[in-house]
Amino acid sequence: MSLSKQHEMHKRRFSRNMGLGLVLAGFVALVFGLTIAKVSNEDFAVPTDEAAE
Amino acid sequence: MxxxxxxxxxxxxxxxxxxxxxxxxxxxxxxxxxxxxxxxxxxxxxxxxxxxxxxxxxxxxxxxxxxxxxxxxxxxxxxxxxxxxxxxxxxxxxxxxxxxxxxxxxxxxxxxxxxxxxxxxxxxxxxxxxxxxxxxxxxxxxxxxxxxxxxxxxxxxxxxxxxxxxxxxxxxxISVESVLMFTLIFMWTPPHFWALALFMKSDYDEAGVPMLTVTHGRKSTRLHILVYTALLAPVAIGAAFTSIGGPIYLVVAVIYNAIFLKGAFDIWRRDEDMAEADAYAVEKRVFKHSLYYLFALFMAILAQASLGAYGLGGW
Incomplete structure (x- = not known):
């Protein structure tokens, strides 16, 4: 079989890989957004060594 | 692969x-x-x-x-x-x-x-x-x-x-309000599902899943629908007097519970012959209403919360 020939299975794999890629990209964007939202909160304070003790 | x-x-x-x-x-x-x-x-x-x-x-x-x-x-x-x-x-x-x-x-x-x-x-x-x-x-x-x-x-x-x-x-x-929202859906689920079970010919029996319509009969299922709907109404209307409720929610809850109760009563009064004669029209109507019911009550809670931001919310 020619390697260039597209099988229906390849389309399914492509859809899954593309979907997963978009989900991961969305997840990264969401974690970034959450970080910005949390650190820009008025109550946010960087933990200090004293506070940990 | x-x-x-x-x-x-x-x-x-x-x-x-x-x-x-x-x-x-x-x-x-x-x-x-x-x-x-x-x-x-x-x-x-x-x-x-x-x-x-x-x-x-x-x-x-x-x-x-x-x-x-x-x-x-x-x-x-x-x-x-x-x-x-x-x-x-x-x-x-x-x-x-x-x-x-x-x-x-x-x-x-x-x-x-x-x-x-x-x-x-x-x-x-x-x-x-x-x-x-x-x-x-x-x-x-x-x-x-x-x-x-x-x-x-x-x-x-x-x-x-x-x-x-x-x-x-x-x-x-966790608060009274969140427990009330939980109870609202919890009490709504049985009459909603059993109304569907009365007119949907399901193959649960073949799959070995015990369903009330099969184990206790359809007459008992009709009574169960009425009892659960009657128990649901005070919970749904009572929520109007908490911080998630208000006049809008109260009006919506009273109207939708009255219709739901009337439907449940109609279902209870009927037997299988009457239901088959009109192709389960009442059961289908109550099932459809139950979908609108939950949507309307939660939309009313949302409306109260949204209006609250402008000082037009609860009591």
């Missing part, structure tokens, strides 16, 4: 690589819409405002947790899904996703959703989400569903938790 599988035997081609949509179908997207809507109302009606991104993340991870429950439910029920006509086209019985893949997918999403909800909001919301997944998968799916005809009553609790999780995501706790 490697490319060699292109020339595989028919037995192997029953499980070809699943597409993205097949995995998405494992999440029971239609059930997820109810989870998203009620969790959103729970979050918005809470007296504490949350950052939009935090709120979005909370709803997303609650939805993913609900989806994970759906995937694990399909994994466990693959045997009966193959028997029943309604479920035969689900990804596992259709041969698109293997049982192992569904289990791995569901377990991974369950873990991710709980941990991420904890990080995005607080441990109370994450703990309730974890309990919801456990309750739906272990208590309902694995234990109660095939054991007792009251399965839908107790199992309905799993679908009632999302507004409580939304509320906890905003406030970090």
């Amino acid at each position: 490697s490319d060699a599988s292109l020339n595989s035997t028919p037995a192997q081609t029953q499980n070809p690589d699943a597409g993205f949509g097949d995995f998405f179908a494992l999440l029971k997207p239609r059930v997820m819409t109810l989870v998203v809507f009620t969790a959103f109302v729970g979050l918005m009606s809470a007296p504490v405002s949350v950052h939009p991104i935090v709120g979005f993340a909370a709803i997303l991870f609650i939805a993913i947790g609900g989806g994970a429950s759906g995937a694990l439910n399909m994994w466990w029920e693959a045997d009966i899904d193959r028997i029943m006509k309604r479920t035969r086209k689900r990804p596992i019985p259709a041969g698109k996703v293997t049982e192992g893949e569904a289990f791995g997918f569901g377990t991974a999403l369950a873990g991710i959703s709980v941990v991420m909800l904890w990080l995005a909001t607080n441990w109370v919301a994450a703990a309730i989400l974890a309990f919801t997944i456990f309750f739906y998968v272990v208590i309902y799916t694995m234990w109660l569903k095939r054991w007792t005809p009251q399965n839908i009553v107790i199992g309905g609790a799993a679908g009632a938790f999302p507004p409580m999780i939304g509320w906890a995501a905003a406030t970090g706790g």
Whole structure:
């Protein structure tokens, strides 16, 4: 079989890989957004060594 | 599966690589819409405002947790899904996703959703989400569903938790209001489902799942619908006098509960001959109303919360 020939299975794999890629990209964007939202909160304070003790 | 599988035997081609949509179908997207809507109302009606991104993340991870429950439910029920006509086209019985893949997918999403909800909001919301997944998968799916005809009553609790999780995501706790929203869905589920069971010819019996219509008969099911609807009304109307209620909610709750009660009474008065004579018209009408009922009451809670921001909310 020619390697260039597209099988229906390849389309399914492509859809899954593309979907997963978009989900991961969305997840990264969401974690970034959450970080910005949390650190820009008025109550946010960087933990200090004293506070940990 | 490697490319060699292109020339595989028919037995192997029953499980070809699943597409993205097949995995998405494992999440029971239609059930997820109810989870998203009620969790959103729970979050918005809470007296504490949350950052939009935090709120979005909370709803997303609650939805993913609900989806994970759906995937694990399909994994466990693959045997009966193959028997029943309604479920035969689900990804596992259709041969698109293997049982192992569904289990791995569901377990991974369950873990991710709980941990991420904890990080995005607080441990109370994450703990309730974890309990919801456990309750739906272990208590309902694995234990109660095939054991007792009251399965839908107790199992309905799993679908009632999302507004409580939304509320906890905003406030970090549990309150009378969030418990009332839980009770509202919990008491609504049995009459909603049993009205459907009366006119839907289901093959649950063939699959060995005890349903009230079969184990106790249709007359008893009709009485159960009336009793649960009568118990639901004071809960639904009582919520009007808490911080999530108000005049708009009270009017909506009184009207929709009156219609629901009238429908439940009509169902109770009828017997099978009368129902068959008009092709279960009343049962179908009550089922349809039950869908509008939940949507209207939660929309009214949302309306009260939204108007509250402009000083036009509760009492």
